[in-house]
Amino acid sequence: MSKLKAYRFPIILLASIIIGSIIGLIFGEKANVIKPLGDIFINLLFMVVIPLVFFSISSAIANMDSMRRLGKIMGSMMSVFIVTGIIASVFMLVATVMFSPSSNANIPLETPEEIEEITFADQLVQTFTVPDFVDLFSRSNMLALIIFSVLVGVATGLVGEQGKPFAKFLSGGSEVFMKIVQLIMYYAPIGLGAYFASLIGEFGTALIGDYAKAIIIYYPVSILYFFIGFTLYAFIAGGREGVVRFWKNILAPAATALGTGSSVATLPINLQAAQKIGVPKDIRETVLPLGATIHMDGSCLSAMLKIAFVFGVFNMDFSGFSTFLTAIGICLLSGIVMSGIPGGGFIGEMMIVTLYGLPLQALPIISAIGVVVDPPATMVNATGDTVASMVVTRQLDGKDWIKAGEVS
Template identity: 75%
Template structure:
């Protein structure tokens, strides 16, 4: 029990600081806003490092993929499965948020520019994915363009072969440095988040707290149902009734490990054992489990959609329409696949949510708290999703009798 609590020590500390801050806000009311600068300091520190963090993390990860060219077919199938399951998870939570509307109990005014220039769809796409000058990449307002450039730099580095290896090592080294930097900043997170929530609750009262309770009530049942029903369906598609039986016979170990450690990476060894017992071929499971632990996050897609709907409700914005929903699903995929391998407890994905939608920086701590409270079931869905995804990839690569082949190879 103590070991499990130790694994969740930092999320528990963050949760405690948020609760303490909320209590201070309730007691002192608007007087609690005097400590808001301590919260602003934390937010600014995150914004200061988000640009280099995103660039070096994404580009270094892609540059290092050249060693897996022989597994191109597996990689292609894996990415397809990751994207499809991520879209399904996002749509499931989208339906839940449309029905239950988390964040609708409080109205925080959102300041918008007086003069908004109308743009055609073509211009919007160009301005979203590119910038007119290289220096414009160094702004959180152009996050999507930065992601595109990061991907292109990573691909170019890999294609350069031997000549690109020194630059690849530089990217990896820089990524490691910024991983350490964000860890240093996170030591201040309990103070920063506590101070911010003290001022937030002091200004807007108990309605905001009620919204968090509603968000948790929405997330936990949806995550459990997605795990039980969605993964059962994936296992059936991979191997019929036999696939479902083998999945449930072997998945409780990874599920318990992910809940106990709070880490998808820590669950990799147990996931590999489970996949082996299920019958997933060695090259498939040893490709998917390590990569899936960092770039396949159905639980993160679920929570990203909840955060988007929540922040729309809190700022009294209209969360309706096909365009809004498709954009939200795209952001969920980026948060759950592209951005999930970046360290920092999901802060980068949350930064992307508020910057792409144009919310003020004050929105960041509001959705950060959601990530803290939904982390345990999200981690479980993230980890066990890798196991069932490996089964689907095995079905695609090896054919419908892939489990029989594995059984024959064992004897």
């Protein structure tokens, strides 16, 4: 019952998608009559995303006093988080290039008659900055908004005592808009169910087959990354002894993550495992709590799958260096920056939609993937924190840390 309770909402969402799909199969294109119910849900999410991103990121950074005290650990930790996130993204990228997650359903993508040609340098400028403050309020400038939010948070922290009232305002704004998201999510089963009824009614069983193919790709790839990737990281951290200690102690956190569906709920078991492995107290008690919120290799894996999937569904060419580089960047944002925000999964999905110029109906299509891949993604997210703490220890304490570490 406790496991069912932990996955209650994802199960409800999955059930609503299945019911909506059945309605679409039965009634066909007549199911389009309830499509506005799905459009309402999508519009509500896009309506709240701009203030949510600003308040969440800026308030989180404005209150990060621990970074000043533990700069060395934090610097090493972030480098490990970024490198492992890139590796996870590339790992899934290779899998999606070899085995396309969608090939049956091709939803037409409306494109303008005239497309303006811009250079790569101009594209970078337009992606990361805007010429006017008011342009930050558009969801098409999401990365520029994130950079602005980071700057506001850093500046608030640097001001010190005078910035505390503003930091309190940012924290209050974050809480308010998270409550709005919570209220909107009560409507999610109806919205997603209605949208999938119209979607399946129009495009039939081909789209269902694509979802099955995406799931078949994700589960083996995430399990392979869990065994191969984490074994490699443990070996880099502590050689053969590091590998032995890691696998001797990691199964309990992995099972807990699968059972609870929460990296935060797995944290106590993870701390205990890291202690038994021999990770020093100051490192494990910094890396693991922060990793539970901002280190998500499983989310990087799923973000890449979502990008490749939606490209196939909309019959877009998923190839080329710039396309892959952008995809890896989005995966990093989804797995590190956005994962630290409650509801960050949806924001990451919105980024995929906006940065690639996809229509609004792409959002529920890729959101459904996140629902069904959550269990293995959570397992990879949580256990990745433990092996990351080992690598951080190797960087800070040298290669002989594994001999000095007390296993208790």
